[in-house]
Structures are given as structure tokens and as C-alpha cells.
Amino acid sequence: MKKVLFTSLFLLMAATTNAADWVKLGSDKARHFYVDADRIQYENKTLNYRSTWVKAEHYRPEDNYKIGEYTIAKQIFDCDNTLFNINTIYGYKKNGDLIDQERLNTGWMEAPSGSVMEYITNSVCAYPHI
Numbered sequence: 001m002k003k004v005l006f007t008s009l010f011l012l013m014a015a016t017t018n019a020a021d022w023v024k025l026g027s028d029k030a031r032h033f034y035v036d037a038d039r040i041q042y043e044n045k046t047l048n049y050r051s052t053w054v055k056a057e058h059y060r061p062e063d064n065y066k067i068g069e070y071t072i073a074k075q076i077f078d079c080d081n082t083l084f085n086i087n088t089i090y091g092y093k094k095n096g097d098l099i100d101q102e103r104l105n106t107g108w109m110e111a112p113s114g115s116v117m118e119y120i121t122n123s124v125c126a127y128p129h130i
Contacts, residue, residue, distance in 0.1 A: 020036040020038065020053065020055075021036060021037045021038040022034040022035070022036060022037075023035055023036075023037045025116070025119055025120050025123055026116040026119050026120070027059075028116050029060065029062075030058055030059065030060040030061070030062035031056040031057060031058050031059065031060075031062070032056070032057045032059055033054065033055070033056055033057075033116055033120060034054070034055040034056075034057070035052050035053070035054055035055075035120060035123065035124060036052050036053040036055070037052075037127065037129075039051075039052050040052040040124055040127045040129075043076050047078070048078070048079040048125075049076055049077065049078055049079065050076070050077045050124050050125060050127070051074065051075065051076045051077065052074075052075065052077075052124055053072055053073065053074055053075070054072070054073050054075050054120060055070055055071070055072050055073075056070060056071045056073070057069075057070040065091070066094070067094075068093075068094030069091065069092060069094055069099070070091075070092050070094075071089055071090065071091050071092070072089070072090050072092070073086050073087075073088065073090075074086070074087045074088040074089075075087070077121050077124050077125055078108060079121075079124075079125035081108075082111050082118060082121055082122070083108040083109060083111065083121075084108070084109055084111055084117060084121050085105065085107060085108050085109065086105075086106045086109075087103070087104070087105060088101070088102070088103050088104070089101070089102050089104065
């Protein structure tokens with residue numbers, strides 16, 4: 001019994017050590033937005049740039065995405081100017097199968113005042129644990 005309990009505990013710990021720590025930060029008319037808090041890091045400490053993965057999960061159909069499908073995007077944030085840049089984006093079906101992937105460099109975009117992106121940018125930039 002101890003062996004089964006120990007093995008179960010070990011497998012549970014192993015399964016969660018590399019899992020993303022998705023923290024919900026907001027929603028818009030079709031998507032819920034999350035950031036991976038464990039992967040927030042300085043992209044360039046001198047310029048106060050941070051990066052992390054941002055997940056957008058569709059709770060309403062939008063464009064080519066159905067309910068439950070989601071995208072995960074690698075984003076860089078310019079914390080001094082409330083700007084963000086999307087480097088890579090992956091689209092997934094609800095079951096986790098990859099739909100599409102695209103490497104892009106959007107260039108710096110301003111997070112509109114009062115938008116979910118402004119809140120995400122400010123939250124990532126205020127994150128103290130890096």
C-alpha cells in the first residue's frame with residue numbers, strides 16, 4: 001500500500017512540475033485571457049522588457065475558432081511604454097491537437113487604454129517574482 005501511495009504521489013508531482021501556471025486575467029466578447037505566471041521573465045532587464053506566454057481560450061466562436069479552441073502566443077512587453085509584441089502564435093483544438101502555428105514579429109503595438117491587453121501588459125510588468 002505504501003508503495004502504491006508513494007508511486008501515485010511521485011507521478012502526480014512529476015505530471016505537474018512542468019505544467020503551465022495559467023492565471024486568468026480577463027475576457028473580451030469571445031475569449032478568456034490567461035498568462036503563464038511561471039514563465040514571466042525579463043527579455044531585456046535594462047530596457048524593462050518582459051516576456052511570457054498568453055493563452056486566449058474561445059468561449060464563443062470567432063473567426064476560424066470554435067468554442068473551447070485556443071491560441072497560445074509568446075509575447076514581449078515593453079513595461080515602460082505599455083507596448084507589446086507577438087513573436088509566435090499556436091492555435092489548438094479543444095482536445096489539444098495543433099491547428100496552426102505561425103512565427104511572426106508584429107512589431108511594437110500599443111495596448112489600447114482600458115483594454116484586456118492593457119491589463120495583461122500591466123499585470124505582467126508588475127509581476128514581482130522574477
